[in-house]
Amino acid sequence: MAVPPAKQGGAAHRERLKAERKAERRNRRYRRGLRWSPYAFIAPFFLCFTAFGLFPLLYTGWTSLHHVSLNDPTAMEWDGLHNYTRLLEDEFFWNALRNTFTIGVISTVPQLLMALGVAQLLNYRLRGSTFFRVVMLTPYATSVAAATLVFVLLFGRDYGMVNWALGQVGIDSIDWQNGKWSSQIAVSSIVIWRWTGYNALIYLAAMQAVPNDLYESAALDGASRWQQFIHVTIPSLRPTIQFTVVVSTIGATQLFGEPLLFGGAGGQKGGASHQFQTLGLYMYEQGWINFHLGRAAAIAWTMFLILLVIFPLYLAVIWALRKNPGEKAT
Amino acid sequence: MRMKSHTSHRAVALTAVVALGAVLLAGCADDSDTPGSRSSGGTNGKGKITVTIGVFGVFGYKQAGLYDEYERLNPGVTIKETSIERLDQYYPQLLTHLGTGSGMQDIQALEVGNISEIVNRHSDQFVDLGKAQGVDKNSFVPWKWAQATTASGRTVGLGTDIGPIAICYRKDLFKKAGLPTDPEKVGKLWTGDWQKYVNAGKAYMANAPQGTTFVDAAGGVYNAVISGSVERYYDKDGKLIYKDSPAVKEAWNLAMDVIEGKMTAKLKQFDQTWDQAYANGRFATVSCPPWMLGYIKEKAGTKAEDQWGIASAPKPANWGGSFLSVPEAVKNKDEAIKLATWLTAPEQQAKLFQKQGSFPSSQAAYELPEVASAKHDFFDDAPIGEIFTDAAKDIPTLVIGEKDQIIQNTITDVGILQVEQQGKTPDQGWAAAVKDIDNALDQ
């Protein structure tokens, strides 16, 4: 653009202004695009989600404030907070809460640690890695009916293989189902068996995304495999570890299938003394066996509230860990 | 929002929304081209009719060839059976469907444990089969008919099978323990009194073959005793009386005697370990309705062939049985009523007993040769027709209340098991059961 020299200074200034304005306009348009596109990204998810995810959540909450029977699920009688206050005095509920907590701890912690270890091994260059990775998922894919039979055979009191093995080393038979701790350990072992490979696969996917150069520079610094694992792999996996911890916690809170199948006929009671009745089982018993839908909904929402209490605690722990030095070994 | 000239970004964003929205709506919209029949049965336009029937477990109609026979007799009718193995999945599903008036089968089976609830709360949602053409009230045993009939006289279910109780016992074990083995003599050991049965158990245990016990489970004894009563958990007016019902007390005390005398194998019926105990011959007696015979044959295996005998029980009692009902909300009501009537008629019930071992609830069927002269080869050709017809004769009309099933299961699975398997005292077991039942029944 040729500019008359006489007005050079001023014109140049004007030009510059014009250009700036243009840039700013483009920028603003661009920002508007930025502002709207996220909604476009989440809209499809949230459309169906509202109907099939949110509606049941809120409806369950609404149900928990009513007296409702499965005999007539549409007839609701306003009951205020009665379902909740009743739970506070319900020793079966407290028992289930305790069991959920203990089974949750003894199943989740080993499960996630094992999953992390297995994922690390699978991340090495291996022969038959595809085979190993597919087999990882078989416990999760095996039908519950089949798994039941197998574990009943393993933990049987009279003819179980576990007791037979204990007998070989001179330990008396254990009545797995009837002892409080033995039954909870048995249930936890089913949980661990079913979910370890599942979590390992999730970790593996995240490990694949860790850039090689991080390992390379760590190796150059003379870090051993173990040090690389601690200083490179774990920090890079943090969001995924958070994810598995959250999901496993939710899963542990809602634990249902494994204790039900371990209990055999009438398994919703979780044993004669409710020794392995979890919140999930108690909710099922109240809702689907005794038909107290309102009460079952209150148990469900209590689980929900418990999780809402637990997660901020998690966040606090994560925050504390975050402050730790040793982020990177580079 | 100021609407200005649009940018490529926004255009893209909008396009994305529209495109994905379209995909989604296509997904969310009801545009599937599967021939979705809402009520599952219906005509398909060629005058052909499909009647659907929902059962739990296996009723054996298909296996006994009754569907094929009906389809032959009624050209243009096809029968489709849907079966859910577990009652505790089947019944809540049925209630959910009833509550929304959608998803029912043309015929729905009902278990005896749930019939009272259906009669009390849902009778208006089912067709009154008592007035259906071809249904003869008098062909059924009276108490069976009464169980499915409301106070106002509507009959919502037609009886299929019943479960008169006998005692199955191991002849070989009885012999080793010095007890008689002839069914006649064995029955005489305890005729008329369950206490005598427990006494026989004491005699057995005195010389019991190594590793065997007299019964499989104390809960089984409790169940057999209580099933022969008139009022157990509710009285005739529907009032809850289980805490001080004499019948419950008697059955409970007998079960406690059995535990105290170490006569039980401490098993839970229908669990895997129970099956294994059958296979290993671990216990000598079990209360057995006709439907249990096939189970014993299957689990005890060929090596126990002809070792099991069948003797009469101390007192007549009934365990199990079902009904067929037709919901009001289904499309094929008339066809469904016709089929349900036919399936529960004496001739078909007799055939079902012959093929599947479900004992008829139709007393008219007892005269028929399929029942009267039936024998069971696994049980040393025991005349089962005769035995169970006898056992069915004097079964009292048991008052069943709405929550009978829950009370019964809690007493056996909590109360008795705590004493039997966890070493609690009888008082502790009873208190635990009561607490549990009160919690379940509390409105």
Place this chain on the structure above:
Amino acid sequence: MTGKATAAQQRVTPRRVGNAQRLDGQLSGGRITYAVLILFTTGSLFPLVWTAIAASRTNTRLAETPPPFWFGGRIFANLETAWSDGNMGLALLNTTTVAATISVGTVLFSTIAGFAFAKLRFRLKNVLLMLTIATMMVPPQLAVVPLFMLVAQLEWTNQLQAVILPTLVSAFGVFFMRQYLTEALPTELIEAARVDGVSSLRMLWHVVFPAARPAMAVLAMLTFVQAWNDFFWPIIALTQDNPTVQVALTGLGRGYIPDQSVIMAGALLGTLPLLLAFTLFGKQIVGGIMRGAVKG
């Protein structure tokens, strides 16, 4: 929740793809690694193998002790019984349709929404994310009642969309993808694409999807299995006229005489196609999990 700037900068450097010489990039497994993995594999496979053994025996044999440890000769008879009793042909077709639709839908929606939650700024973002995670906390055993009311209203009873749609959008998937992309997709890449004026759709295609590929593969697998094995809801929504495999299997009992060997044969029928699919496509699925998938 993004990483530290130093780490991020490192990550923008173009990644070397497989064939580059690595100092110590992907370590090879040693003997102990193999030993541990084989032990783990055996434990994982045992119940499945035992399912097959049980399916090849008679019901009576299964009650005996010790239980059978090797195959018997009744496998085909039992499979045939399970097949004909269970309406299996239609069930397999239905389940394949359902599981495939759910997997594709879930992976697609979850990746897009997860990306938005991970990398874009917008109002109410955290609230919406919390809401999403919150719905995971409703026990499925209870959600069936309101869901069935909805399905009955829509007149979808016994139609496949009743099973597909409620699970098509999974909070689990969105959360999973968000966590994965937080770390795996460098923010600088997004910024750079923005500066170049790349459109949103092209960015999805050329930047987000390649970065998310390993997680997409895993999510697809997990979702497929989950959809395949789900039965609590399908059993309420469908009947055996139009069943999924799990619904068909619920009818395999023998009433008062549960025939374990046939149930096991049914379980095998229900699980085998799944494993077959993984074995056949495992290479592709797992192959999708490769290092350095991001094409910058």
